[in-house]
Amino acid sequence: MTGPVLAPSVTGVVVVPSAPLLLPEHAGQVDAVPELRAAIRETLSGLPVGEVALLPEPRWGERVGRFLLADAGLGDRVAVSAARALVVVGDGSARRTEKAPGYLDERAAGFDAAIEDALRSGDAGALAAVDVELGQELLAAGAGVLRALGAAVVESGRAVIAADLVHAADPFGVRYWVARWQLG
Amino acid sequence: MLKLGRRTFADDATLMMAIVNRTPDSFYDQGATWAEEKAFERVAEVVEQGAEIVDIGGIKAAPGAEIGVEEEKERVVAFVARVRAAFPDVVISVDTWRAEVGRAVCEAGADLLNDAWGGNDPQLATVAAEFDAALVCTHVGGARPRTRPHRVAYDDVVAAAIEHTVGEAERAVGVGVARESVLIDPAHDFGKTTRHSLEVTRRLDEMVATGWPVLVSLSNKDFVGETLDLPVGERLTGTLAATAIAAWHGARVFRVHQVVETRQVVDMVASIAGTRPPVRSVRGLA
Numbered sequence: 001m002t003g004p005v006l007a008p009s010v011t012g013v014v015v016v017p018s019a020p021l022l023l024p025e026h027a028g029q030v031d032a033v034p035e036l037r038a039a040i041r042e043t044l045s046g047l048p049v050g051e052v053a054l055l056p057e058p059r060w061g062e063r064v065g066r067f068l069l070a071d072a073g074l075g076d077r078v079a080v081s082a083a084r085a086l087v088v089v090g091d092g093s094a095r096r097t098e099k100a101p102g103y104l105d106e107r108a109a110g111f112d113a114a115i116e117d118a119l120r121s122g123d124a125g126a127l128a129a130v131d132v133e134l135g136q137e138l139l140a141a142g143a144g145v146l147r148a149l150g151a152a153v154v155e156s157g158r159a160v161i162a163a164d165l166v167h168a169a170d171p172f173g174v175r176y177w178v179a180r181w182q183l184g
Numbered sequence: 185m186l187k188l189g190r191r192t193f194a195d196d197a198t199l200m201m202a203i204v205n206r207t208p209d210s211f212y213d214q215g216a217t218w219a220e221e222k223a224f225e226r227v228a229e230v231v232e233q234g235a236e237i238v239d240i241g242g243i244k245a246a247p248g249a250e251i252g253v254e255e256e257k258e259r260v261v262a263f264v265a266r267v268r269a270a271f272p273d274v275v276i277s278v279d280t281w282r283a284e285v286g287r288a289v290c291e292a293g294a295d296l297l298n299d300a301w302g303g304n305d306p307q308l309a310t311v312a313a314e315f316d317a318a319l320v321c322t323h324v325g326g327a328r329p330r331t332r333p334h335r336v337a338y339d340d341v342v343a344a345a346i347e348h349t350v351g352e353a354e355r356a357v358g359v360g361v362a363r364e365s366v367l368i369d370p371a372h373d374f375g376k377t378t379r380h381s382l383e384v385t386r387r388l389d390e391m392v393a394t395g396w397p398v399l400v401s402l403s404n405k406d407f408v409g410e411t412l413d414l415p416v417g418e419r420l421t422g423t424l425a426a427t428a429i430a431a432w433h434g435a436r437v438f439r440v441h442q443v444v445e446t447r448q449v450v451d452m453v454a455s456i457a458g459t460r461p462p463v464r465s466v467r468g469l470a
Contacts, residue, residue: 021469028465094470101470172470 039167044072053083090142092175100173122163189295202230241279268293283307313360325375381407
């Protein structure tokens with residue numbers, strides 16, 4: 001992570017998955033994740049148009065994040081320093097079941113549960129404590145950016161005054177979250 | 185756009201035309217749907233299976249007892265009316281070479297006249313024009329209706345098929361059939377040896393390149409049977425192989441006994457060709 005991830009002007013934070021199946025170039029005739037997509041659209045639609053920065057996981061986050069912003073009518077990403085909202089693009093372990101892309105790793109459930117609890121309760125400290133190395137082993141694409149979010153909020157000394165876990169599911173053995181935080 | 189009577193279809197749509205025989209003696213089903221009720225059940229079944237078109241025929245293609253105009257009309261006209269009433273959205277095609285029969289079925293609600301004997305009765309196109317129906321123009325190499333090929337030869341069978349079908353198509357447009365309502369069909373097995381039908385399949389892209397939408401009728405035919413040395417009941421795999429090649433070359437309409445299997449093959453080929461997205465796309469992307 002280079003540069004600041006959180007500007008003082010940012011009051012809204014949204015977490016969305018970075019699954020490439022969300023992208024139109026990979027779409028089938030039938031949307032494989034209609035509920036997830038609806039949750040993303042609804043949550044992003046509350047953000048200010050043209051004032052959203054991305055905190056994307058390094059592999060797919062940028063491409064998926066830009067598409068989701070455009071899809072929600074938010075325009076393209078802006079620089080962190082100019083942003084009033086931050087969209088963190090990353091998700092949980094891809095090793096949650098035997099059918100999961102990375103096959104079953106028994107540690108995945110606990111790893112994801114800790115992140116999920118933190119997102120639900122607005123616990124920035126818990127996010128800042130995410131074990132990024134374990135996250136890599138568990139194919140959790142969002143481990144690094146979620147940890148960076150937690151660390152940035154803790155470092156800024158700002159409070160999470162509202163937290164909402166809008167959607168959490170793992171239809172293909174990968175944990176997807178849509179969460180919303182409001183910073184004081 | 186392809187306009188088949190009351191229905192229109194996009195230029196990249198592939199269509200299943202299900203064969204419905206009102207005959208006691210057709211080669212594949214041997215009279216299984218000769219009884220009107222059985223034929224009606226067949227229509228209901230293929231519509232349920234997703235066939236966009238039913239092709240109703242009252243006379244088998246092979247030689248046999250002569251069936252006159254009145255007898256042919258008795259077999260198909262009232263049946264067309266019944267299908268029209270029960271299935272308002274299905275495209276009704278009638279396989280006939282006779283203009284008089286064509287007129288009667290169009291009055292009963294047919295959308296498409298499948299002139300399987302290559303323009304034997306020039307008035308058939310006039311009837312199609314009169315009712316704003318669609319027309320299939322086939323190539324049978326000058327064969328008379330209900331004759332088997334005997335010592336047929338072509339300098340170039342594909343060139344002959346293109347010349348005849350395109351000529352018939354233009355003639356149909358000339359007498360008033362809508363340009364978007366004309367299909368061409370090389371007519372596998374009709375006036376052709378097995379090698380002719382194989383060559384037409386191999387070079388179907390040349391017919392597609394004429395710009396006219398191409399219909400193929402491959403289902404369980406003798407060219408498949410001879411190629412694999414298999415009797416009528418064992419030709420599905422060979423039929424589907426030929427179907428895949430025809431689909432790859434750009435055929436648009438597939439006249440078939442087996443709707444479900446053919447639809448799967450044609451959809452699979454379209455997705456390989458890149459013209460049809462997979463239904464689901466999750467593998468490697470979750």
